[in-house]
Amino acid sequence: MSRYDDNPFLRLLDCYILNAIGELDDDQREVLVALEPKLHKTFGASSSWHEVVATQMGFVDTVPDKIRAFWLGYIEAARVQGLPAVPGEFVRSFVNQNFPHMESGDSALH
Numbered sequence: 001m002s003r004y005d006d007n008p009f010l011r012l013l014d015c016y017i018l019n020a021i022g023e024l025d026d027d028q029r030e031v032l033v034a035l036e037p038k039l040h041k042t043f044g045a046s047s048s049w050h051e052v053v054a055t056q057m058g059f060v061d062t063v064p065d066k067i068r069a070f071w072l073g074y075i076e077a078a079r080v081q082g083l084p085a086v087p088g089e090f091v092r093s094f095v096n097q098n099f100p101h102m103e104s105g106d107s108a109l110h
Helices: 008-019 026-043 049-057 063-081 088-096
Strands: none
Touching: 008 049, 008 063, 008 088, 026 049, 049 063, 063 088
């Protein structure tokens, strides 16, 4: 079972975080841009995919900078431990710590 099965919005949140830390690949970004018309219809929005996510999550403009700061701390902690800084692991950990309701499928956004 995928972590997105019960909450497909979680995939958008993960992509938002990857985008904030500069780790969202170009192919995924193209998919998200192509998805924008559907997101506009679903959420009654007319903005970019990442702005839709920010609005739905109630994020203020400083959230991406704060996510990047946490990412830099994660990179440093991994370096000190002699481990690689894996973006996907960071995202899962960040969501679990900051938005545990999203992981449990309790979100009203799905």
